[in-house]
Amino acid sequence: MDQQASQAKRVSTSGTSSNRASTAKRSSTNVPKAPTSLDPNAIIANHAVLTGIHTISVAAGTVIHPHARIISTYSAVDIGPGCIVSEKAVIGLSDLSQDDPEGDLELPEIIKIGQNVNIESGTIVEAAEIGENTLIDVDVKLGAGSVIGKNCTISACSVVPPGETVPDYTVIYGNNQRRLNKSLQSTPVILDIKSKGHEKQLNVLQRLVPSNLAKWQ
Amino acid sequence: MAQVFPYTYYSCPCVESSSTKPNAVQSAPQEAAPFLEDEEENTFDPRSPRANFSLYPIEHLLYCTDCHQIRCPRCMVEEVVCWYCPNCLFEVPSSTVRSDGNRCTRNCYNCPICTSILSISSLEKPTEGLTPNDAASDAAKAPGGPYFLSCPFCQWSSLEIGIQFEKHFNLTSQLQKIIRGDTHRLGSVTDLASPRGEEMEGEIQGRASVASVEDTAPLPIQGDTETLFTNLYNFYRAQLSELSDANPYSLSSDYSFASPSSITRLMNLYGSGGRTKKDRPKPIREAAEFSEGQKVSNPLSEKENIDRIRSVGWEGTASVEQRLQQCREDVGFVDELRPLATLLRTKKSKRCKICRQILSRPESKVSTNRYKIKLLALNNIPKITMRSLNAQPAQHPSFPMQATAPGSDEASTLKPLVPTHFLLTITNPLFDSIKVTLATPSTTPGCVKSKVTILCPQFDVGANTDVWDEALSSATDRSSKRQSQMLSAGPDGGSLTGIQAEAGKVWERGRNWTSIVVEVAPGSLPDSIGHVTLGDDAQGDGGAALDEDEDVLEIPIFVRLEYETEAGGDDGGAAHARKEDAGKEKREEAFWAVLGVGRIAG
Numbered sequence: 001m002d003q004q005a006s007q008a009k010r011v012s013t014s015g016t017s018s019n020r021a022s023t024a025k026r027s028s029t030n031v032p033k034a035p036t037s038l039d040p041n042a043i044i045a046n047h048a049v050l051t052g053i054h055t056i057s058v059a060a061g062t063v064i065h066p067h068a069r070i071i072s073t074y075s076a077v078d079i080g081p082g083c084i085v086s087e088k089a090v091i092g093l094s095d096l097s098q099d100d101p102e103g104d105l106e107l108p109e110i111i112k113i114g115q116n117v118n119i120e121s122g123t124i125v126e127a128a129e130i131g132e133n134t135l136i137d138v139d140v141k142l143g144a145g146s147v148i149g150k151n152c153t154i155s156a157c158s159v160v161p162p163g164e165t166v167p168d169y170t171v172i173y174g175n176n177q178r179r180l181n182k183s184l185q186s187t188p189v190i191l192d193i194k195s196k197g198h199e200k201q202l203n204v205l206q207r208l209v210p211s212n213l214a215k216w217q
Numbered sequence: 218m219a220q221v222f223p224y225t226y227y228s229c230p231c232v233e234s235s236s237t238k239p240n241a242v243q244s245a246p247q248e249a250a251p252f253l254e255d256e257e258e259n260t261f262d263p264r265s266p267r268a269n270f271s272l273y274p275i276e277h278l279l280y281c282t283d284c285h286q287i288r289c290p291r292c293m294v295e296e297v298v299c300w301y302c303p304n305c306l307f308e309v310p311s312s313t314v315r316s317d318g319n320r321c322t323r324n325c326y327n328c329p330i331c332t333s334i335l336s337i338s339s340l341e342k343p344t345e346g347l348t349p350n351d352a353a354s355d356a357a358k359a360p361g362g363p364y365f366l367s368c369p370f371c372q373w374s375s376l377e378i379g380i381q382f383e384k385h386f387n388l389t390s391q392l393q394k395i396i397r398g399d400t401h402r403l404g405s406v407t408d409l410a411s412p413r414g415e416e417m418e419g420e421i422q423g424r425a426s427v428a429s430v431e432d433t434a435p436l437p438i439q440g441d442t443e444t445l446f447t448n449l450y451n452f453y454r455a456q457l458s459e460l461s462d463a464n465p466y467s468l469s470s471d472y473s474f475a476s477p478s479s480i481t482r483l484m485n486l487y488g489s490g491g492r493t494k495k496d497r498p499k500p501i502r503e504a505a506e507f508s509e510g511q512k513v514s515n516p517l518s519e520k521e522n523i524d525r526i527r528s529v530g531w532e533g534t535a536s537v538e539q540r541l542q543q544c545r546e547d548v549g550f551v552d553e554l555r556p557l558a559t560l561l562r563t564k565k566s567k568r569c570k571i572c573r574q575i576l577s578r579p580e581s582k583v584s585t586n587r588y589k590i591k592l593l594a595l596n597n598i599p600k601i602t603m604r605s606l607n608a609q610p611a612q613h614p615s616f617p618m619q620a621t622a623p624g625s626d627e628a629s630t631l632k633p634l635v636p637t638h639f640l641l642t643i644t645n646p647l648f649d650s651i652k653v654t655l656a657t658p659s660t661t662p663g664c665v666k667s668k669v670t671i672l673c674p675q676f677d678v679g680a681n682t683d684v685w686d687e688a689l690s691s692a693t694d695r696s697s698k699r700q701s702q703m704l705s706a707g708p709d710g711g712s713l714t715g716i717q718a719e720a721g722k723v724w725e726r727g728r729n730w731t732s733i734v735v736e737v738a739p740g741s742l743p744d745s746i747g748h749v750t751l752g753d754d755a756q757g758d759g760g761a762a763l764d765e766d767e768d769v770l771e772i773p774i775f776v777r778l779e780y781e782t783e784a785g786g787d788d789g790g791a792a793h794a795r796k797e798d799a800g801k802e803k804r805e806e807a808f809w810a811v812l813g814v815g816r817i818a819g
Binding site for chain 2: 153155171173174177179180181182183184186187189190192193196
């Protein structure tokens with residue numbers, strides 16, 4: 001309760017718009033609309049879904065596609081600047097019983113997504129943390145409480161088990177094979193090229209995805 | 218084996234002939250006639266080990282229109298139509314393949330880690346800031362600077378092994394130069410193409426002197442394999458050429474009959490034998506020194522390798538697959554892996570082994586997947602399908618091929634000794650109506666004897682005419698009447714079929730298909746089937762032991778077709794297709810098929 005009060009305070013002090021979290025709940029969805037702290041430069045599509053009871057904060061420049069779901073029922077979600085959350089991606093602990101039948105898993109209090117993280121469509125993110133510049137490809141599942149380092153690449157359909165820590169510059173590919181991205185580690189120019197590409201992608205998306213921030217504030 | 222019942226396998230006639238005789242070209246048409254008589258005596262046993270190699274689903278078979286026989290993958294010869302790179306889709310002439318090897322010599326490379334296609338990227342530092350017309354300006358100028366190969370999947374890049382390119386084209390020569398420069402190579406693989414001459418000898422001598430210097434080094438330098446290969450290649454070539462001078466029997470690259478070596482060989486074979494055994498050629502010896510391509514294993518390098526494994530660990534060690542893909546043998550670590558030029562692929566045409574007729578031939582253009590010639594068995598042989606009569610789904614009469622739901626266990630499990638009716642549908646792909654005669658041994662071969670009765674062994678199947686003809690005519694009346702009869706007879710399928718399945722009558726008929734009823738009384742399994750265990754060896758004398766899949770009911774069925782067709786331009790089948798009129802000729806064909814009905818319940 002105490003936590004929720006603090007969240008309510010955060011929401012009210014964010015000062016972007018009036019707080020109408022409880023009144024705007026649609027009758028068709030019985031899940032509560034999450035308290036949010038959104039940067040005015042963030043882009044959140046009209047058909048994105050932000051539900052839960054904890055705070056969802058989205059930083060500047062981040063693009064959230066239609067039909068992406070961010071769920072803060074069990075933990076807060078903090079999305080850093082310049083991230084892309086594609087359609088059908090789910091961020092947040094959705095159902096606790098699935099991953100953790102015994103309940104002995106340490107669940108994150110906050111899901112923290114760093115700067116310039118690209119989360120592709122269909123991905124389920126239950127990780128505690130994703131480091132900056134990491135690419136999470138299509139249909140990846142990041143288990144509850146896992147920690148993904150910076151500059152990682154998780155290729156399509158990979159699964160990171162709950163609670164696992166993936167070090168910086170790791171590439172998960174193929175049949176859950178892992179390797180260190182030495183070229184990225186040793187050649188900073190590649191990182192520059194990659195972030196430039198990400199920047200361009202963001203630039204395009206910001207023009208293409210119509211934003212409806214007011215709906216979620 | 219997880220089979221989906223019911224299935225139909227077609228037996229290729231190649232099961233009869235143990236080997237294809239070289240003179241079979243003439244005898245092929247005549248073979249068909251005795252084939253029929255033979256078959257009536259000894260029936261086809263689908264369980265014989267030999268049958269295994271000639272039974273195929275109809276989709277896998279081709280049909281030779283000259284021999285009028287089914288052709289399975291065993292009785293075809295394949296020819297390469299063209300070589301192409303699967304990545305850049307460029308056709309490579311076969312002469313280039315012969316000289317340069319079966320790898321793409323353009324810019325196609327595969328990742329040595331995960332085998333996906335590498336892409337060429339620029340290492341140029343991106344310009345700062347993002348202007349509105351940035352994209353336009355970027356498109357105008359191609360990125361410059363050094364280039365590298367990078368894997369879009371596992372993020373490997375050629376930078377990890379320290380390879381950068383100056384230009385984004387002609388990578389193969391650049392890479393070769395880099396590798397050669399890296400390891401102070403003197404020769405390269407391309408030297409192989411150059412004719413062997415005096416200067417080559419000199420070069421080898423020069424190399425040998427370098428080699429002696431290298432030998433003193435504790436570890437053989439990386440990339441040694443190419444020199445070794447060149448040396449070994451030249452050494453063996455020199456030996457072979459010496460040998461072929463001395464001995465006309467030797468292997469030589471020149472196989473043509475007109476070549477001098479062949480002529481001397483023939484003269485020796487058929488000559489008066491005037492030349493006695495003269496000096497025996499000296500035997501081919503192994504390479505003995507570095508200049509001849511010998512490689513001495515270095516115990517020091519082994520120790521180095523072990524130390525290296527200790528330091529780099531599992532991640533730094535190349536896997537077996539990765540090592541096998543590299544064309545060099547002394548690769549053990551991830552940082553020694555080099556990008557692999559993409560392997561070329563081929564398009565192949567298929568010929569009948571007996572009459573050399575082309576059975577399938579793809580278009581030689583790489584980017585099309587169409588065929589110029591494709592003689593499918595599916596278009597020339599009636600399709601036989603079977604399904605249980607009891608589990609008859611409510612289906613449209615126009616879709617007789619619709620089988621019962623595959624994998625439904627009740628349909629494919631047979632009760633022993635209970636007669637069951639099956640519907641055998643024969644669909645005619647030909648444009649002439651055919652007369653079909655079916656035959657089957659009264660009991661199935663194998664240790665479980667099942668009784669099989671074809672209620673109507675002789676019937677006609679209509680021609681494969683235009684679909685619209687049938688749709689517009691009232692041909693479906695009959696079958697719909699049958700359907701309504703069945704519906705009125707009641708839901709109990711068993712009693713219904715007892716009433717309706719009459720001997721000698723066709724069950725149902727459509728435009729180009731006819732269904733008949735086959736009665737099957739599955740044999741009883743030996744009692745001990747449930748009790749046969751691994752340790753129980755004593756059952757052998759009682760004959761009660763069942764082999765694997767012995768409880769599967771497979772019916773061998775002999776199908777004979779007779780039809781009249783337009784006398785075509787091909788007279789290959791003239792022997793068994795005697796001419797009736799000027800325009801018509803009578804043809805008959807016959808083959809064995811195997812119907813897998815289901816598994817007999819224990």
